[in-house]
Each structure stands twice: as C-alpha cells, then as structure tokens.
Amino acid sequence: MPTAIKAPELPKKWSSSSIPSEHEAKQSIKILQARAKLAGDSQARKLADLTLQKLGNFLLFEAKKGDQNKQKQADEIKPMVMKLFEKAHELSARLKLPSGSFVVRVAKQSKPKFYHNASSAGKKAVWTFRYEDVGLPSVNGTFDITMDRSYASLKGDENKQAKKIGDEAVAETKKITKSRDVKLVK
Structure with a gap:
C-alpha cells in the first residue's frame, strides 16, 4: 500500500578538495x-x-x-x-521520486451510474477510482465506491451525487496513502 513519503532533499555537493566531517x-x-x-x-x-x-x-x-x-x-x-x-x-x-501529492480520477463507472437509476433497476451503482503520485506515477492504486442509501437523500440530483462520491474518493485516497495533498481530477 503506497503511503505519502516525500523524498529527502538532495544533499550539498562536497568541495572538490576534501571530504567533509x-x-x-x-x-x-x-x-x-x-x-x-x-x-x-x-x-x-x-x-x-x-x-x-x-x-x-x-x-x-x-x-x-x-x-x-x-x-x-x-x-x-x-x-x-x-x-x-x-x-x-x-x-x-536525475531520479524520479515520489512527491507525496496524489491525484485521483474516475477509472470506471457501472451502468447505471447514479443511485436513483440503479436502485430502480435493482442494481447498485459502483464507481472505480484510480489514484497516483504526481511525482512518481508508478505509485498508484484503485478502489471502488458503491453508492448506498445515503445517496437517496439527494433525490436524483446527479450533480450532488457526483460531488459526494468525488469527496468520498478524495477521503478514501487520503486514508489509503496517508497524504493530505490529494486532488480530484477529471
């Protein structure tokens, strides 16, 4: 599981004449x-x-x-x-190092995408998100979020449902990576 590790700064170069202490x-x-x-x-x-x-x-x-x-x-x-x-x-x-900053984006959505459509069809809406480190994209992962009954209170407002699931994705990425710097991108 990736964690928010920021690479240490590059040490100062040694003088050409001597080795430091x-x-x-x-x-x-x-x-x-x-x-x-x-x-x-x-x-x-x-x-x-x-x-x-x-x-x-x-x-x-x-x-x-x-x-x-x-x-x-x-x-x-x-x-x-x-x-x-x-x-x-x-x-x-010259090394590519992890920055400790993560971006998260939607990787896949089930059909139907939103709770009110999925519940009437007898299914659950599942969104898959992918997160990666900005400095080192090979540090990445995916997770699913299933829309549950808490989305019913949004009464079919798809913009509010999308905002809520985006906020949950950011929170989940912060929990997984232990990073405070997470952004949702489209």
Missing part, C-alpha cells in the same frame, strides 16, 4: 541511499552503497595517521570516494 559525509551518503531506495533504482543504490563502503575504508586508514602505509592508502582512496560521491550525487539528482 565523518558525520556529514555519512549523512550525505545515507540521503543518497534513501533517495535511490524510494525511486527503486538499483544502480543508484549500489553506487551509494559502494560510496559508503569506500568512505568507511578511507576513514579507517586516515585514523591511523602515524602509519605511513595506512596514510598512503588513505590518500589513494580519497579521490575514489570523491568521484563515487559525485557520480552518486549526479545520478540521484
């Missing part, structure tokens, strides 16, 4: 991992994972400043970490 560097890479996971992009995720792994190697070797070999290895790994982060950052900037 350990905390800031790890935070930046974890944001890239989260963005890749939300987009469902395995290539971006693998690149972010590799960047985090290489950052760990760099930090391990740099911590042992007294040892020449360790310092040399840290100096060799540093440009690789910088390049990996830059590639992961560029790839993350």
Whole structure:
C-alpha cells in the first residue's frame, strides 16, 4: 500500500578538495541511499552503497595517521570516494521520486451510474477510482465506491451525487496513502 513519503532533499555537493566531517559525509551518503531506495533504482543504490563502503575504508586508514602505509592508502582512496560521491550525487539528482501529492480520477463507472437509476433497476451503482503520485506515477492504486442509501437523500440530483462520491474518493485516497495533498481530477 503506497503511503505519502516525500523524498529527502538532495544533499550539498562536497568541495572538490576534501571530504567533509565523518558525520556529514555519512549523512550525505545515507540521503543518497534513501533517495535511490524510494525511486527503486538499483544502480543508484549500489553506487551509494559502494560510496559508503569506500568512505568507511578511507576513514579507517586516515585514523591511523602515524602509519605511513595506512596514510598512503588513505590518500589513494580519497579521490575514489570523491568521484563515487559525485557520480552518486549526479545520478540521484536525475531520479524520479515520489512527491507525496496524489491525484485521483474516475477509472470506471457501472451502468447505471447514479443511485436513483440503479436502485430502480435493482442494481447498485459502483464507481472505480484510480489514484497516483504526481511525482512518481508508478505509485498508484484503485478502489471502488458503491453508492448506498445515503445517496437517496439527494433525490436524483446527479450533480450532488457526483460531488459526494468525488469527496468520498478524495477521503478514501487520503486514508489509503496517508497524504493530505490529494486532488480530484477529471
């Protein structure tokens, strides 16, 4: 079931000369991992994972400043970490991410469409709605709403019935997606 998840903002790029503090560097890479996971992009995720792994190697070797070999290895790994982060950052900037805003529209209507016609025909009017995330249309779903006796009080006013079922569709989408930003479109 999709939920209203808004993608984290893209982290700042690192300066070309140095890696930021350990905390800031790890935070930046974890944001890239989260963005890749939300987009469902395995290539971006693998690149972010590799960047985090290489950052760990760099930090391990740099911590042992007294040892020449360790310092040399840290100096060799540093440009690789910088390049990996830059590639992961560029790839993350191009990802299609969920926005947390949803649109809902009528997908299908039964015949007859409205309560007063359906009840006299001995049937129930059923409307099928489809919702999708504005930023990532692959995050979507459908649901049915059946017009019940509460529509009888509208006494055959089809505009009021359509408005009421539209409001119910928006409410149902908000309940399913846990998003506050839902719009009914035609």
